[in-house]
Every structure is written in C-alpha cells, then in structure tokens.
Amino acid sequence: MDFSIGDMSRQTGVKIPTIRYYEKEGLLAAPVRSEGNQRRYGEADLDRLGFIKHARDLGLPMAAIRKLLELSEHPDRLCTDANRIANEQLAAVRQRISHLKKLESELARIATSCDGSHQVADCSILKAFGDHGQCAGEH
Amino acid sequence: MDFSIGDMSRQTGVKIPTIRYYEKEGLLAAPVRSEGNQRRYGEADLDRLGFIKHARDLGLPMAAIRKLLELSEHPDRLCTDANRIANEQLAAVRQRISHLKKLESELARIATSCDGSHQVADCSILKAFGDHGQCAGEH
DNA sequence: CTTGAAGCTCTAGTCGCTATAGATTGTAGA
DNA sequence: TCTACAATCTATAGCGACTAGAGCTTCAAG
Numbered sequence A, B: 001m002d003f004s005i006g007d008m009s010r011q012t013g014v015k016i017p018t019i020r021y022y023e024k025e026g027l028l029a030a031p032v033r034s035e036g037n038q039r040r041y042g043e044a045d046l047d048r049l050g051f052i053k054h055a056r057d058l059g060l061p062m063a064a065i066r067k068l069l070e071l072s073e074h075p076d077r078l079c080t081d082a083n084r085i086a087n088e089q090l091a092a093v094r095q096r097i098s099h100l101k102k103l104e105s106e107l108a109r110i111a112t113s114c115d116g117s118h119q120v121a122d123c124s125i126l127k128a129f130g131d132h133g134q135c136a137g138e139h
Numbered sequence C: 001c002t003t004g005a006a007g008c009t010c011t012a013g014t015c016g017c018t019a020t021a022g023a024t025t026g027t028a029g030a
Numbered sequence D: 001t002c003t004a005c006a007a008t009c010t011a012t013a014g015c016g017a018c019t020a021g022a023g024c025t026t027c028a029a030g
Helices: A005-012 A016-024 A043-057 A062-072 A080-112 A124-130 B005-012 B016-024 B043-057 B062-072 B080-112 B124-130
Strands: none
Touching: A005 A016, A005 A043, A016 A043, A043 A062, A043 B124, A062 A080, A062 B124, A080 A124, A080 B080, A080 B124, A124 B043, A124 B062, A124 B080, B005 B016, B005 B043, B016 B043, B043 B062, B062 B080, B080 B124
C-alpha cells in the first residue's frame, strides 16, 4: 500500500538521493514518515515522480516541470501554458540539434585531418583547434 | 604590445570573469601585472585563449583542452593523443545528436497533440508527460 | 586634476544532481 | 528473541563551467 524510498527508486528509475533532492526543491511533497523516521509514499507520489522522470528525460528543466505540476493541480484552467511549454522545449531541442550538427561536421573534418602517426609540431588537429579561420561558418 | 584583460576579452569573445576563471583553473598562466596590479597579456596568451575558446565552442570539456595544451608544449611527441581526443569528442557529439533526435520526435508528437484551447483536465500534453507508455522507444 | 570606465579580489549562486560519512532503522533467518 | 546486514537517515561537499554582485582601486582621456 505504501512504498519506501527504495521502492520509489526501483519503480521509476530515479535515484534515491535525487528523490530527496526533488523533495527539498518542492517538486515532491514531504511524505509521511514511519515510526523510525523513514519516508513512506503512496500511489499518487509514485505517479508524480514518474511524471517528473519522464519530463526530465525529455529535457525539460525543473522550472518547466514545476509549472506543469502546478497546472495539473488546476484541471479547470485552459492548457495554453502546457502547450507553450511543450513548444518552447521543442524549439530548444531543435536548436541544439542544429548547433550540434555544425560541430559534428567541423569535428569530423578536424579528426580525419590527422591519423595520429606524426609529430605534434605538425599536427593539423592542434592547428585546427587553434584557428577558427578554417571553419565553414560561425559557432 | 601587451593587452589588458578587456582587450583579451574583446579579441576572443571570452568574458572577463571567465578569463580569470581559466587562470585560476590553470588553463592560462598567471600573466605579469602592471604597477597597479592589473593583468597584462602578450600575443602568446592571446593565441592560447583563442585556442581554448575555439575548443570550448566545439564542446570539448576543460580536461580535454588541458591535455591538448600540454601536448602542444611538447612538439616532439607523436600526436596520437590529439587524434584520440578529437575522435572521442566526435563520437560524443554524434551520440548527443541521436539522443536529441529521439526527444525531438517525441516532443513534436506531444506538442501537436494539443492546441492549447481546452481544459487542463483533458490535456494530452500533461497526460503524455506523465505516461511513457505512448512513446515510440526508450529514452 | 578630475572623472568615469575598467580592473581588482572574494564570495556566493547557477543547474541537477552525485558522493561521502557516520548514525539509525527495518527485516529476514537462526 | 537475537543477530546480522541491508536500507535509510541527515548533513555537507563536490561536479562543470561559468556568472553575478559587492566594495574597492587603478587607468586614461580631457
């Protein structure tokens, strides 16, 4: 009927110190305690932690998750904010992808310019890291 | 002939507190000081800071940069290590890209499932964040 | 010589955890 | 019931790579 912090961790994949951290940060309510002062959680806590885990895996910062959790406590409101948060996060992920792709192509150029068999003095890798001029674009 | 910390910052795009931080961390040597205790840099420092900036922009962690800088001080050695560092970094970037692409498709699905015009109680965004079961794969 | 920009040091804060230490509690087997 | 050992507790510090702020001093142009 109720779970220890270890049960919560196993069920959600969130590590134990992280669960305590979420409690300290107010994402999870402080649960009831056993006689010996150990945390005892219920189903609702488990669901909430699962929500947090999934959102974190999707890259949402804790502030965004906090907002979504607040929202979900007001089922009568419009979900404009939830929609905005999801779209902002999507835009951020897309931007990160396009940035990383630029880096990928540049790193690939740098890495293949050297087979590791010669001396540092002539190494095109070290030259390339030092000299932005060879890069295709800005970064 | 020599530069203030502000000159260094303008020339490389590295912010002033960050330059001092790099010095504290040993990536930059402590430069000579003016009579009034202000930092005075030379061309070599400028080049070195430019190297660090470029490498950071490419996503290399400070530890890797430290290694490359050490390497460049031994021009007689083989550049095996430089090659390895570049390839490791490339692999890391590629992995991050593929991870982000998974997140992108999932977030896109979540974001388009809601136009923001209805009530939170029925919001598929909040449901989707709470339920991993709808996702295509692991993450 | 004055004034305002630029520099100095030091501390603390950011984000999202993770690690460690040392003490206490819960639980299963003998 | 006793014992052993796993699990949990609190509190603190560390990670990476900066960033911000306070309160002071120095530099350089007019």
